[in-house]
Amino acid sequence: MPDTAQKYVAAIDQGTTSSRCMVFDQDGAVVAVDQREHRQIFPKPGWVEHDATEIWSKVQAVVAGALAKAGLRAGQLSALGITNQRETTVLWDRATGKPVHNAIVWQDTRTAALCDELGGTDGQDRFRGRTGLPLASYFSGPKAAWLLDNVPGLRDRAERGEIAFGTIDSWLIWNLTGGTDGGRHVTDVTNAGRTLLMNLESLQWDSSILTAMNVPEAVLPEIRSSAEVYGTAVGPLEGVPIASALGDQHAAVFGQACYDVGAAKNTYGTGSFLLLNTGNRPVPSRNGLLTTMGYQIGDEAPVYCLEGSIAITGALVQWFRDQLGIIRSADEIESLAASVDDNGGAYVVPAFSGLFAPYWRSDARGVVCGLTRYVTKAHLARAVLEATSWQTREVVDAMFRDSGVRLTTLKVDGGMTKNNLLMQHQADVLDVPVIRPKVAETTCLGAAYAAGLATGVWHDLDELRAHWQKDAEWTPSMEPSVRDREYHNWHKAVERSFGWHEDGAG
Numbered sequence: 001m002p003d004t005a006q007k008y009v010a011a012i013d014q015g016t017t018s019s020r021c022m023v024f025d026q027d028g029a030v031v032a033v034d035q036r037e038h039r040q041i042f043p044k045p046g047w048v049e050h051d052a053t054e055i056w057s058k059v060q061a062v063v064a065g066a067l068a069k070a071g072l073r074a075g076q077l078s079a080l081g082i083t084n085q086r087e088t089t090v091l092w093d094r095a096t097g098k099p100v101h102n103a104i105v106w107q108d109t110r111t112a113a114l115c116d117e118l119g120g121t122d123g124q125d126r127f128r129g130r131t132g133l134p135l136a137s138y139f140s141g142p143k144a145a146w147l148l149d150n151v152p153g154l155r156d157r158a159e160r161g162e163i164a165f166g167t168i169d170s171w172l173i174w175n176l177t178g179g180t181d182g183g184r185h186v187t188d189v190t191n192a193g194r195t196l197l198m199n200l201e202s203l204q205w206d207s208s209i210l211t212a213m214n215v216p217e218a219v220l221p222e223i224r225s226s227a228e229v230y231g232t233a234v235g236p237l238e239g240v241p242i243a244s245a246l247g248d249q250h251a252a253v254f255g256q257a258c259y260d261v262g263a264a265k266n267t268y269g270t271g272s273f274l275l276l277n278t279g280n281r282p283v284p285s286r287n288g289l290l291t292t293m294g295y296q297i298g299d300e301a302p303v304y305c306l307e308g309s310i311a312i313t314g315a316l317v318q319w320f321r322d323q324l325g326i327i328r329s330a331d332e333i334e335s336l337a338a339s340v341d342d343n344g345g346a347y348v349v350p351a352f353s354g355l356f357a358p359y360w361r362s363d364a365r366g367v368v369c370g371l372t373r374y375v376t377k378a379h380l381a382r383a384v385l386e387a388t389s390w391q392t393r394e395v396v397d398a399m400f401r402d403s404g405v406r407l408t409t410l411k412v413d414g415g416m417t418k419n420n421l422l423m424q425h426q427a428d429v430l431d432v433p434v435i436r437p438k439v440a441e442t443t444c445l446g447a448a449y450a451a452g453l454a455t456g457v458w459h460d461l462d463e464l465r466a467h468w469q470k471d472a473e474w475t476p477s478m479e480p481s482v483r484d485r486e487y488h489n490w491h492k493a494v495e496r497s498f499g500w501h502e503d504g505a506g
Contacts, residue, residue, distance in 0.1 A: 007457045008072060010240075011081045011447035012059055014168050015248065016088075016105065016270040017318075019058045021066035022444040023077075026457060028467035030439060031072075034065030041102060046109040046353055049102035052090045055168065056175050064236060074237045079229075080176075081244035081451030083251035083443045084168040085270075086194045089143035091154070091219070092171070094164050097180045101151050103168070104143040107270075107311060109353045111142035112362040118142070118213065124360060127209055132193070132200045132282055132291030134360050137353075138309070140167055141196035145213050158219045165219040167191045169245040176242055177231035184231040184242075187221040189302060190250035193293040198223065200282050200291065203302065225296040226250065227450035244450035248443045249273040250295050253305065255446030256411045256437065257468040258294075259461050264399075264407060266392055267443065268416035271356070272313040274395045275305040276403060287398035288358025297453060306402055308357040308395025312350035312366075313388040314416050319352070320384050326377050334419050337382040344379030345370040347493035348387050355497065358398040365500035369493040388416065389426045390490040396430055409433045413442040420474075428478035429487065438469040 006025050013020045020035035036058045041049040067074060087106035092099045104110070115135045119126050124134040133139055144165050148155045157163050166174065169191050174183035192198040192205075197215065199206040205220055224230060226246045233240045246254060249267055256265040258277050266274040275294065282291045282304045294303035314330075321327050327336060349355075351364035368380070396407055409432055416422060417436045427434040439445050452458045 007078045008070070008076055009079050009081065009448040009452045009457055010063065010066065010077050011083065011444040011451065012063065012172065013248065013441070013444045013447065014055060014059060014082070014084045014172060016085045016107075019055060019062050020444065021059075021062040022441065022448070023066050023070045023072065024445065024448045028439065028445060028449070028464070032066045032070035034062040034069060036062055044110075048105040048108040048353075050088065050105055052092070052099040052103045052171055055103070056172070059172060060236070074240055077237070077240045078457045079241045079243040079451035079455040080233065080237065081447030082169050082172055082242070083246050083248050083447035084172070084191070086167060086191060086247035086249065087138055087140045087143070088168055089140045089147070090166050090168065090171045091144065091147050091158075092164050092166075094162055095180065097175070100154055100163065101147055104147065106138055107353050108143070109137045109362060111137040111146050112354075114142050114146060115362075127196055129284075130199050130206055130209065131196050132284070133196055135196070136360055137362060138356065139194060139196040141209070141213050141215060144215050144219070148215065159216045161218040163219050164221070165215070166221055167194070167247075169247070170221045173230055173242055173245065176233045176237065178234045181234075185221045186224050186230050186245075188224055188226045188245040189296045190226055190247040190293045191245065192223045194247060200293070200304075203296075225298050227295070227297045227454040229454055241451075241455055243454040244447050246295060246447055246450060249275055249307065250293060251443045251446035251450070252413055253277065253446065254295050254449055255439070255442030255444070256413060257465045258411065259465065262405050263411075265411040265413065265442070268313055268388065268412065268414035270313070270315045272310040272388060272392060272414075274308040274392060274399070276399050276405065278304050278306055278403065280304070283403060285398075285402045287401045288360055289395070289398050289402055290357065295450070297450070306399055308398060310388075310391045310395065311354070311356045312352050313391065314414070315352070316348065316350040316384050316387060317416075319350070320381065326381070333381050333385065334421050336378050337385050338421050340376070340378040340382060342379075343383040343386055344375045345372060346375045346379050346383045347490055348380065348383045349493050349497045350387055351497040355494070357395050359494070361498055363499050363501045364497040367493060367497045369496055370489070385419065385422045386425055388422060389429045390487065392426060393429045393487065407432050409435055412436050413440050423472075423474045424477070427474040427476045429483060431476045431483065433476070434474045435470055436472045438471045440471070
């Protein structure tokens with residue numbers, strides 16, 4: 001039975017492949033979790049979509065499931081927080097509540113040509129000074145513009161105020177707080193900061209960029225902080241304050257207690273995302289990183305980060321399982337890879353939808369290099385895992401060049417951190433200790449922490465720091481000469497992925 005003296009906070013983590021709800025107690029311990037996958041829709045090469053209605057249905061199911069497993073009623077929750085896959089873009093009809101098209105997922109590359117066109121003579125950096133971001137198909141603004149241009153009649157309806165735009169946080173908050181009957185149309189600074197439409201300094205929509213991208217302001221949500229009560233839930237969660245929203249990587253920063261300048265974390269999910277806290281001022285990148293929001297708590301000064309976004313890490317293991325059929329479950333890859341001592345000279349560069357940081361090459365496509373008759377499926381399994389480590393190493397090197405801060409440890413989280421072989425290889429190629437916390441799913445934890453801060457469950461960041469506990473640590477053991485040789489070979493493989501796709505689309 002739940003402790004009646006305890007306070008409980010729930011967090012929804014709406015991710016790229018699944019939705020989960022976790023319930024935490026006042027000590028930040030996990031009380032219950034429920035999770036369900038949703039469909040991945042691939043209409044054309046390079047196109048990736050989700051059904052936003054299906055996502056909302058799955059979210060409702062996991063919330064009910066987690067509460068049932070915890071033995072709690074909704075009224076026993078002090079707050080609900082939300083964390084979400086970023087950049088995935090939904091447009092819906094305000095009157096009916098129905099999406100006007102499938103959501104366009106962050107991995108989708110259909111807007112590559114539009115981004116090239118928007119860059120004009122300035123190129124990728126046209127809006128970087130104001131947004132911290134390069135013009136790339138990754139971000140939400142161009143996805144919204146594409147929908148407005150390609151769904152018949154949609155632009156006119158949008159300009160009349162009949163259509164709402166949102167990333168998944170906005171879609172969920174709107175539905176949780178009433179939908180067509182008074183739902184709150186809001187987003188937070190971390191999600192708004194990934195649209196290419198928000199000014200990093202003012203934390204407001206940038207009217208000149210909206211004009212350039214031809215996105216009407218009438219569709220946009222109100223930008224709020226990451227931790228405040230946006231509204232209260234209706235329906236099964238009647239009366240529960242909806243009190244935080246953070247993009248998943250920002251939530252992980254918060255859940256990993258990276259509250260000090262120089263603290264860094266890497267989250268290993270569908271892609272991987274390494275964020276370094278740079279304090280209360282944005283630090284521009286000259287080495288292919290993103291300048292992004294970290295978080296903002298209520299009225300406090302915002303915290304900024306440098307981010308290295310890697311498009312494909314966990315998704316490469318899924319590809320190895322689902323498209324190639326070499327393993328039956330993701331967990332099998334570790335024992336298969338561990339059955340050989342090295343990669344056999346093979347390297348896999350997973351540029352399935354181009355390369356993100358530090359290259360930002362939409363023309364890149366996936367390659368397997370170094371194949372000989374010696375290479376077995378076990379060597380390929382090892383190369384699949386090593387691709388994640390090497391991509392992370394490239395981002396860490398770029399962060400040092402931008403910030404001058406040399407990494408001393410890396411806090412890690414996400415599903416792939418249970419793969420000990422991968423975590424050891426990550427420590428080896430970075431030449432620093434890699435540390436996993438007790439609660440590895442720190443995206444949910446960060447959303448819960450922010451919601452609890454906004455509602456008085458926790459009082460300050462020091463209280464949250466005290467909850468963070470180490471679960472496991474991996475220390476480097478690779479010979480420097482081996483590390484250098486393998487990194488050199490990795491770079492050769494990456495170069496061979498460039499220039500494959502030539503027309504800028506798909």
